[in-house]
Amino acid sequence: MNALSIPQPARLRLNWASLGPLAALVLACAFFSTQSDRFLHLQNFALILQQVMVVGTMAIGQTLIILTAGIDLSCGAIMALSNVVIAKLAVTLGWNPYLAVLAGVALAAGMGLANGLLVTKARLPSFIVTLGTLNIAFAATQIYSGAQTITGLPGPITALGNPLMVAGAPVLWGSLIMLALYLLAWLALRETAPGRHVYAVGNSPEAARLSGISVHRVLLGVYTTAGALYGIAALLSLARTGVGDPQAGQVDNLAAITAVVLGGTSLFGGRGPILGTLVGALIVGVFRNGLTLMGVESVYQMLITGILVLLAVATDQIVHRNG
Structure with missing residues (x-):
């Protein structure tokens, strides 16, 4: 077996399994549009993007790790640490804002x-x-x-929290950064050898090793890249809130895993579309936004999100057993 014979799941044609998350997103939007006149406004969709940009960015790193049959419970805590490090270096110690950001992202990657x-x-x-x-x-x-x-963050650190008007809706630059990162991750997984190696290691580490892939190198690259993405998410969090918050990210690890699972990535590794994770993050954002517009309390929002996760995991189990 050689590297060229490794299956390339990222290149497989779309099937009903991969279309499932997108169909769920469309159905959710259709339902909430009947419950609130405000839901379909462009300003509301811009708000949903803003609400998911931090977790959505973290979920890219979480997807890479889950594709290798791992899981990362620390993503929210690492993001929070990077968040306060950037803020404290820039505000308390007077570092150049760009150096502070670089240090915070480097810490998260480390x-x-x-x-x-x-x-x-x-x-x-x-x-x-x-x-x-x-x-x-x-x-x-x-x-x-x-x-x-x-508090008192310098302008360069909060710049990604500034809006860009798109068809009259204020879309944060941070939201566009998140979308650009998904596009970059999709291209890397689809078009590069390291990206295909991620799928190969998740499918079978031993088969990947026998084909000449350095499994340890792939895993180190995945975890380091994921850490750097958590650092970028910390910058987006600072830009959105305008403060360094030590309480940030306490439930974001679960939110990121939820987005990955809802997006169709298998917890068994080796299978899942990175763009599906974006759809999964949007599903969570749409449900929370729609339920809020309906006046549903946050505790019931968490209940519904939990049910969605269980359904997604059960589906993954069925697919895995039948595959």
């Missing part, structure tokens, strides 16, 4: 690399590794920030 090293070198399960990293990053965030919100 923590992703640490996760990858523990998974590959120590051969620890990703669930356990990232559970530990979650607690470490959370504690570090509280200690470094003194559990205090950081």
Whole structure:
């Protein structure tokens, strides 16, 4: 078996399984449009994009890890740590804003690399590794920030929170950055050898190794890239809220996993469209937005989101058993 004979799931033609998340999104939009006159307004869709841009960016990294049959529970905590590091360096220590952003993203990438090293070198399960990293990053965030919100961010850090008017709707630059990152990830997974290697490792690490792929190198690259994406998500969070928030990201790890699962990526690895994750993030955003417009309390929104996740996982199990 050689590298050229590895299946390339990203190139497979669309089927009903891959169209499922998109159909769910369309049906959700159709339903909520009948419940609220405001739902179909372009301003409301711009708001949905704004609400999902942080979790949506984190979900790209989460998708890469789940494609390799891993999982990352630490993504929200790493994002929060990067968030306060960027803010504190720029505001308290007076660093150049661009250097502060670079340092925060580098820290997040370094923590992703640490996760990858523990998974590959120590051969620890990703669930356990990232559970530990979650607690470490959370504690570090509280200690470094003194559990205090950081205000007075300089303009370059909040610039991506500025709107661009599109057909009369204010679309944040950060939302466009998120969409550009999805396009870049889609091209990388579809058109490059490293991208195809991610699918190969998720399908069968041993078969990938026998075909000449360095499984450890792929995993290290995936976890490091995911960490860098969490750092970019931290910048988007700063741009959207205008403050460094040590409480940010506490449930974003679950939200990111939800987006990946709803988007059709298999928890068993090796199968799933990256653009499906974007659709999954939008499904969560549409449900929360639509239910809010209907006056449904947030606790019931969480209940409905949980039911959606269980349905998506059950479908994945059925597909896996029959595949």
